[in-house]
Amino acid sequence: xxxxxxxxxxxxxxxxxxxxxxxxxxxxxxxxxxxxxxxxxxxxxxxxxxxxxxxxxxxxxxxxxxxxxxxxxxxxxxxxxxxxxxxxxxxxxxxxxxxxxxxxxxxxxxxxxxxxxxxxxxxxxxxxxxxxxxxxxxxxxxxxxxxxxxxxxx
Numbered sequence: 001x002x003x004x005x006x007x008x009x010x011x012x013x014x015x016x017x018x019x020x021x022x023x024x025x026x027x028x029x030x031x032x033x034x035x036x037x038x039x040x041x042x043x044x045x046x047x048x049x050x051x052x053x054x055x056x057x058x059x060x061x062x063x064x065x066x067x068x069x070x071x072x073x074x075x076x077x078x079x080x081x082x083x084x085x086x087x088x089x090x091x092x093x094x095x096x097x098x099x100x101x102x103x104x105x106x107x108x109x110x111x112x113x114x115x116x117x118x119x120x121x122x123x124x125x126x127x128x129x130x131x132x133x134x135x136x137x138x139x140x141x142x143x144x145x146x147x148x149x150x151x152x153x154x
Contacts, residue, residue, distance in 0.1 A: 003112060003113070003116075004078075005075065005105055005106075005109050006105075007075075007093075007094060007097065007102055007106065008094070008097065008102075010077055010078070011077070011078040012076060012077050012078065013075065013076050013078060014074055014075060014109070014112070014116065015027070015074045015075075015113055015116060020082065022083070023073060023082050026069075026073045026084055026087060027070060027073035027074060030069045030070045030073060031066075031114065033064060034064035034066040034070065035064060036057055036060055036061055036070075036114060038060075039053060039056045039057045039060050040115075054115075057111055057115075058110065058111055061110060061114070067095075067110060068090075068091040068092070068094040068106075069087070069091040070110060070113075070114065071091070071106055071109065071110050071113070072087040072088070072090040072091040072094060073087055074109075074110075074113035074114070075090065075109075075113075077090070094106060
């Protein structure tokens, strides 16, 4: 994924396969605390179509209060290297954004980046037996992948 988003007058790039273990852990921990893994894999017993999954994913993340941390975990500022302290600082800045356009962009990006994050894991698990797949957690992206192109969450 090579998405770019401008927030707080700074350009950020979305997650790619070049995630460090630290960035991967940061994102996964915040997603777990938000209840996002259950929604992505229908592990909560609810059967969802792609649109409903995207909507429920966004709702769980927003209600958990982890939106800005997950987004900051998925974004690296142009010209910088991702690290936890910078992500925590960015999360605090993102939470204070008042621009309607930037808030809409963050909501749209969070779903795009989270689903893309799991698609990267699926791709690498298919090519490498030692990759970091979500063993025992289901295959959350098989039915979730179309949500991005079918859903506008602005």
